[in-house]
Amino acid sequence: MPNATTRPKRSRRSRRTSREDSARNELVSRSLESAQQCLYNQDYGTAFVHYLLVLNVEPLLKDFVKESFRFTLFKWTEELDSLGRIQDLFDCYEQALELFPVDEVILNSMGEHLFRMGFRDEAAGHFHKALKLRPDFPEAKENFYRVANWLVERWHFLMLNDRGRNHKYQLAIQKAVRGGCSTVLDIGTGTGILGMCAKKAGAAEVYACELSKTMYELACEVVTASKMEGSIKLLHMKSLEMEIPKDIPKRVSLVVTETVDAGLFGEGIIETLIHAWNHLLLPPQNSQDSPVNPSETGRVIPAGATVFGMAVECQEIRRHHRLCVSTVGGLALDAVGEIHSPVSCSADADDSTEPYTTERLSRLPGGYMPLTSPFRALDIDFNDPQELEGLCSREVSRLSLMVTQEGILDALAVWFQLHLDEENSLSTAPHEKTCWEQAIYPVQGPQDCAVKPGDRLLVEVSCKDAYLRLCCVAVVKDGCVLRLDSWEGGDIWGPEVELCSALAGLQTDREGPTEAFILECPELALLNNTHYHQNFQAAMGKLLTRLQEARSGPQVIEQGSEPLYVLDVSEGFSLISLMAAQLGLSLAAGSESASALVRAYSSVEKEQHQTILRLLAQGNRVPVEALEFWLNHVEDDSAVFQRPATEKLWSAIVLDCVETCGLIRQKLMEKATLARCLLEDGGRIFPERIVIYGMLVESDMLLQESAVQGREPTLGFNIAPFINQFTVPIHVFLDLSTLECTRLSEPAELFNLDLMNTHNNYPSRDLMMQVTSSGRLTAIPFWYQIHLDDKWSVSTFSQDSHWKQAAVVLQDPLCVTVGDWVRLTVQLHKSSLSITATREEDRPVAMDASRSEDIVAMDTAKEEGAVMDAVEVDSSSVTESP
Numbered sequence: 001m002p003n004a005t006t007r008p009k010r011s012r013r014s015r016r017t018s019r020e021d022s023a024r025n026e027l028v029s030r031s032l033e034s035a036q037q038c039l040y041n042q043d044y045g046t047a048f049v050h051y052l053l054v055l056n057v058e059p060l061l062k063d064f065v066k067e068s069f070r071f072t073l074f075k076w077t078e079e080l081d082s083l084g085r086i087q088d089l090f091d092c093y094e095q096a097l098e099l100f101p102v103d104e105v106i107l108n109s110m111g112e113h114l115f116r117m118g119f120r121d122e123a124a125g126h127f128h129k130a131l132k133l134r135p136d137f138p139e140a141k142e143n144f145y146r147v148a149n150w151l152v153e154r155w156h157f158l159m160l161n162d163r164g165r166n167h168k169y170q171l172a173i174q175k176a177v178r179g180g181c182s183t184v185l186d187i188g189t190g191t192g193i194l195g196m197c198a199k200k201a202g203a204a205e206v207y208a209c210e211l212s213k214t215m216y217e218l219a220c221e222v223v224t225a226s227k228m229e230g231s232i233k234l235l236h237m238k239s240l241e242m243e244i245p246k247d248i249p250k251r252v253s254l255v256v257t258e259t260v261d262a263g264l265f266g267e268g269i270i271e272t273l274i275h276a277w278n279h280l281l282l283p284p285q286n287s288q289d290s291p292v293n294p295s296e297t298g299r300v301i302p303a304g305a306t307v308f309g310m311a312v313e314c315q316e317i318r319r320h321h322r323l324c325v326s327t328v329g330g331l332a333l334d335a336v337g338e339i340h341s342p343v344s345c346s347a348d349a350d351d352s353t354e355p356y357t358t359e360r361l362s363r364l365p366g367g368y369m370p371l372t373s374p375f376r377a378l379d380i381d382f383n384d385p386q387e388l389e390g391l392c393s394r395e396v397s398r399l400s401l402m403v404t405q406e407g408i409l410d411a412l413a414v415w416f417q418l419h420l421d422e423e424n425s426l427s428t429a430p431h432e433k434t435c436w437e438q439a440i441y442p443v444q445g446p447q448d449c450a451v452k453p454g455d456r457l458l459v460e461v462s463c464k465d466a467y468l469r470l471c472c473v474a475v476v477k478d479g480c481v482l483r484l485d486s487w488e489g490g491d492i493w494g495p496e497v498e499l500c501s502a503l504a505g506l507q508t509d510r511e512g513p514t515e516a517f518i519l520e521c522p523e524l525a526l527l528n529n530t531h532y533h534q535n536f537q538a539a540m541g542k543l544l545t546r547l548q549e550a551r552s553g554p555q556v557i558e559q560g561s562e563p564l565y566v567l568d569v570s571e572g573f574s575l576i577s578l579m580a581a582q583l584g585l586s587l588a589a590g591s592e593s594a595s596a597l598v599r600a601y602s603s604v605e606k607e608q609h610q611t612i613l614r615l616l617a618q619g620n621r622v623p624v625e626a627l628e629f630w631l632n633h634v635e636d637d638s639a640v641f642q643r644p645a646t647e648k649l650w651s652a653i654v655l656d657c658v659e660t661c662g663l664i665r666q667k668l669m670e671k672a673t674l675a676r677c678l679l680e681d682g683g684r685i686f687p688e689r690i691v692i693y694g695m696l697v698e699s700d701m702l703l704q705e706s707a708v709q710g711r712e713p714t715l716g717f718n719i720a721p722f723i724n725q726f727t728v729p730i731h732v733f734l735d736l737s738t739l740e741c742t743r744l745s746e747p748a749e750l751f752n753l754d755l756m757n758t759h760n761n762y763p764s765r766d767l768m769m770q771v772t773s774s775g776r777l778t779a780i781p782f783w784y785q786i787h788l789d790d791k792w793s794v795s796t797f798s799q800d801s802h803w804k805q806a807a808v809v810l811q812d813p814l815c816v817t818v819g820d821w822v823r824l825t826v827q828l829h830k831s832s833l834s835i836t837a838t839r840e841e842d843r844p845v846a847m848d849a850s851r852s853e854d855i856v857a858m859d860t861a862k863e864e865g866a867v868m869d870a871v872e873v874d875s876s877s878v879t880e881s882p
Helices: 002-041 044-056 058-082 086-099 104-116 120-133 136-150 155-161 161-176 193-201 213-227 269-279 314-320 385-390 494-509 521-527 530-552 576-587 605-617 669-678 700-706 720-726
Strands: 185-187 207-210 232-235 252-256 299-301 304-313 357-359 375-381 397-402 409-421 426-427 438-442 455-460 469-477 480-483 565-569 598-602 627-629 650-654 680-685 688-696 730-734 748-754 764-770 777-787 793-795 805-816 821-828 831-841 853-859 871-875 878-880
Touching: 002 044, 002 058, 044 058, 044 086, 058 086, 058 104, 104 120, 104 136, 120 136, 120 213, 136 831, 155 161, 155 700, 155 720, 161 193, 161 252, 161 299, 161 426, 185 193, 193 232, 193 252, 213 299, 213 720, 232 469, 269 385, 299 627, 299 878, 314 438, 314 521, 357 680, 375 385, 375 397, 375 455, 397 627, 409 469, 438 469, 455 720, 530 565, 530 576, 530 650, 530 680, 530 793, 565 576, 576 627, 576 650, 576 805, 605 627, 700 730, 700 805, 730 853, 748 764, 748 777, 748 821, 777 831, 805 831
Parallel strands: 185 207, 185 252, 207 232, 252 299, 565 598, 565 650, 598 627, 650 680
Antiparallel strands: 304 375, 304 409, 357 438, 397 455, 409 426, 409 438, 455 469, 469 480, 688 748, 688 777, 730 805, 764 821, 764 878, 777 793, 777 805, 821 831, 853 871
């Protein structure tokens, strides 16, 4: 009787289900209550466990608890991060994403943690997923733009847009393949363009390797779109790890690569080619043997290179690499001796230094002046394995260069000619229209080295650690040798130089060199910016004087009076705290309580930075107790904004508002909000407000550096849609004064940030700008006027600024003519600036035509001898729309 046995079973199952539902509901209810109680007690780890239980037992509650779950996840992972429990942190995110796989907020947050840990590829993937789920998600957009600059560096766009470079590589590859090189390996393939050139030329087998996960995946997409996925084997690995037959079946007859940087060897091409010759390439053609079939021998494109150089004078290089001033902000700097950048080829340079930096000489503000004729520094044959293996052990090459122009010796500038084959070559010389920068070897030293025609420079060239190193070790002038390095002379230079060196040794103070300190290049440029420090000194002195007079009256400073507290939370090295401490001495001149008038706190973290400040304090007679290091008083960096002492408040807080690259610092407004709560009555934040200025320009260069411009420059290969996914709308580290562009408008005020009065701020602003020159509107460069108070300010667009500028590059340029009006919508979300532009058909009605403003284009003019360059913008050219 089947029916008789079925009904009771169904009945029992129903009763069991009912009991199970009741128990589950009870468990869920109690777990929710426990989670809420744990949140109240700030026990985020236990609360997270309770929420996991609730959501696994009852998935239907996801929408109900989503916000609380997110809050708990973020708080708990912050705590895990502070404890160094990184694996547990990522385990929590993995569990969260199993429950909420399409939650853009959780994806973005995990991406932020990944980026901070150095996992840039993985971080970009999470930001990209978050943007696909919600394209208008501002936090994910800002994060993706920042990480995109790391993953696909801007030089990729310039290189791919350089049709001349691409075509010459194509010609060399075609010649080699059609000459018999049938198997090809493209090392560091990037987008895959050189490998595709080889396949298009008729190569039977093409392999391509790429270490970057992002670039490898991008190359896969490009190759597939070009219908070559079956004929080009892409490998996500470093060529140094490749093995035969594990990765490729046999040795190849041709290696193509462009793993070179501005200093030629900096991307590791020497090690790469030594490994390739030993493990991946067929043996080279021996010049002494009779010719053999090219398919039986190996070769490399490029075939070799010649390195050239010249000595230059350049103020821009000078102020970024060595101390150029003796006093700044009222402080004498002689107490610290030599300060220079971490770029050095000197004999005593350690692992913390780099042998060279890179610059595009043709775009340096202020330009440069050659002091010598170009000289040949080195030749290298990439098709000679023995020469490659012996490069690092080569004897140091020594050159004697005749000075042809009077000036200050600031650097050796270096470029090269890349010989692709016998017929095709590429030059990275300063005068060439090229995607390459030049390598810069700055001349370090405590003083300027003046040279004149007839002097000789003694230069050493070596390849230590497979890096190209050029060092100007001495100058021979008027029968004397001026040593620039720890070089001791020798007969290798000839008897005349040896004699001069010996005489110099007799006449020179033989005491050991004083300790040299190292600051990053932007920090040195800031230290050399006297105008910046003068204005800060004036604004800070004005505030401290007013506060002290309010406390004690203008005439009398009471002994033992409460000090004024100043906090400087600038990023990197900063003198402002020490300047404030010294101002306290000046205000209290003649008082017995001088040492206690101002108590200044610096947030510098590096021990060397603290040592410099201590030496400067001692050299300028600032009492030890007047300057302290704030991070010694707080538990961690996140707690930097707190009272100086119980029941005490700050008189001034200095914020670092603008990054060197030209962007507003992240979380600036949040920091300003915290800082305002910690100020005493009458205290100030420095700066008090920031005004953003900009103008309309046409610049093909910005377009070239921001996105691949169609198929034509990439030889017909459809690369643009794939790499342009990593296009970012804001171009940073821009030198506006040397940018190749046509100005289409006068400068105008775009936005205003008030750090002292937040009610004066607005999330977005529309304004109208009138076109003064016809052209294509491709970009809107912008910079900042940083107002310290109502009188003193500094500009990020000035000749001595340590800041660069930035520009919003339009994806769709606008064609405009003289007299047209362009509507700009400017938005600032947290620290991310966005600008959209539309051309208005009709002239707008002026909303505030009676108001005329001075728009500062270069530097600020203030009293007491400050220099000003101002561009007045007529009220008819800028109108504010409702």
